[in-house]
Amino acid sequence: MITATISLNKDTLNVLREQDVVVFRNRVKEYAVKIKMGLVNQTKLITAASELVRNMLRYANGGQIIIEVVSRGRDNGIRLTFKDEGPGIPDIKLALTDGYSTGKSLGLGLPGTKRLVNEFDIKSEVGKGTRITIIKWANG
Amino acid sequence: MAIEITKLFKKKQAVILERWMTNQLADERLREDLMSNEDLRAESEELITALVASLNESNIENPESGDFDHVIEILAGISISRARQGYSPRETGVFILSLKEALIEIAQEEVKDPKELNIANRKLNRLLDSFSIITFETFIKGREEVILRQTDEIAEISTPVIRVWDGILALPIIGTLDSARTQVVMESLLTEIVESGSSVAILDISGVPTVDSLVAQHLLKTVSATRLMGAECIISGIRPEIAQTIVHLGIDLSDIVTKASLASALQYAFRTLKIEVRKSAVKSAV
Ligand SMILES: Nc1ncnc2c1ncn2[C@@H]1O[C@H](COP(=O)(O)OP(=O)(O)OP(=O)(O)O)[C@@H](O)[C@H]1O
Numbered sequence A: 001m002i003t004a005t006i007s008l009n010k011d012t013l014n015v016l017r018e019q020d021v022v023v024f025r026n027r028v029k030e031y032a033v034k035i036k037m038g039l040v041n042q043t044k045l046i047t048a049a050s051e052l053v054r055n056m057l058r059y060a061n062g063g064q065i066i067i068e069v070v071s072r073g074r075d076n077g078i079r080l081t082f083k084d085e086g087p088g089i090p091d092i093k094l095a096l097t098d099g100y101s102t103g104k105s106l107g108l109g110l111p112g113t114k115r116l117v118n119e120f121d122i123k124s125e126v127g128k129g130t131r132i133t134i135i136k137w138a139n140g
Numbered sequence B: 001m002a003i004e005i006t007k008l009f010k011k012k013q014a015v016i017l018e019r020w021m022t023n024q025l026a027d028e029r030l031r032e033d034l035m036s037n038e039d040l041r042a043e044s045e046e047l048i049t050a051l052v053a054s055l056n057e058s059n060i061e062n063p064e065s066g067d068f069d070h071v072i073e074i075l076a077g078i079s080i081s082r083a084r085q086g087y088s089p090r091e092t093g094v095f096i097l098s099l100k101e102a103l104i105e106i107a108q109e110e111v112k113d114p115k116e117l118n119i120a121n122r123k124l125n126r127l128l129d130s131f132s133i134i135t136f137e138t139f140i141k142g143r144e145e146v147i148l149r150q151t152d153e154i155a156e157i158s159t160p161v162i163r164v165w166d167g168i169l170a171l172p173i174i175g176t177l178d179s180a181r182t183q184v185v186m187e188s189l190l191t192e193i194v195e196s197g198s199s200v201a202i203l204d205i206s207g208v209p210t211v212d213s214l215v216a217q218h219l220l221k222t223v224s225a226t227r228l229m230g231a232e233c234i235i236s237g238i239r240p241e242i243a244q245t246i247v248h249l250g251i252d253l254s255d256i257v258t259k260a261s262l263a264s265a266l267q268y269a270f271r272t273l274k275i276e277v278r279k280s281a282v283k284s285a286v
């Protein structure tokens, strides 16, 4: 049976500068604490969020993030949507490979994020931008 | 014929300056500790001269006009320097608002026709309000610069390298480890290794809230640099939730000696340096 995911509480943030990263991470933490997410899951979610916001700043000069409390059946979770109007990712499969980086970095951000969360969805169009949605369930 | 208020201001420039000065000096919160009356007069004179010179009957209704570029430049300069010197927004606001008051006073005395006076007042209000907004905007920008500078200073002072033992350094990192911070951490650590001739450095990250791939990369770089100096680097203070997250993220720290706490890192360092620390056997009196 498929249970619908319902959005309960929503917040939109524009991220344009390095300084916004800490503010955003703290906001995610507030949300996670509010739904009584355990410390390990909280840390995983915040780390995933940190990866995606950094990518957005680094490769797309910033963008917009939606933070939501979602519920599915008895479980609550946090959904984060990252939207940017950057260059887009030409080969998503490649970008999701451990160690692949166009920025001389570790290349772990995207694949690592995918492992840290329960749901991971990425849509990207070259020249248009990228949209990544993740969900971490409180007890997931 | 209608009075040309801008011509009137040109003629009365000296009077306006005097009024304005009186208004400013009347404010009991005037910061004589920050600026002498002479400096205040010089600033005021510069601004009023520029304003009167650029003002005419058509642009008085158009605060956006490019004719005011010079005025705005002066105003912004004054505002920024006041922000840096620690003036309050109020003190900065009084500067421009008391000019408005002086101009309106002069208009009131010189323009006899109530209808004309009304029109003149409205124009003056609009123009000077627009200047006030610019004053506040630049003031805030000035304050933001101050904050950014302080952030840099905090980054510098919050990375103390501690000589915990002969040959052992500890560096507690508190807060986010961004690129700029890493640079500071690395520099002070490497310098201290040389100066103290230490061979073990402990990086304690219990105060780092999030270890993402960027932070990990910075840590790895610091460890490699330490090794190049011939010292060993231990990372301590890895909380259980951080350990689990690092593993999922895929960061490989297997090359590095990591410890859960500073105490166990210290123990490890003692062993490496063949230092023995033990409780002295106190003979109890029978
Ligand atoms: N929002 C984005 N817009 C455009 N390209 C992106 C975006 N996010 C990621 N990419 C591309 O995908 C690649 C992989 O991203 P990933 O986060 O996995 O690694 P990285 O950022 O290069 O390194 P790390 O995150 O480990 O420091 C990036 O190098 C970049 O080319």
Ligand SMILES: [Mg+2]
Binding pocket: A051, A054, A055, A105, A108, A109, A110
């Ligand atoms: Mg990345």
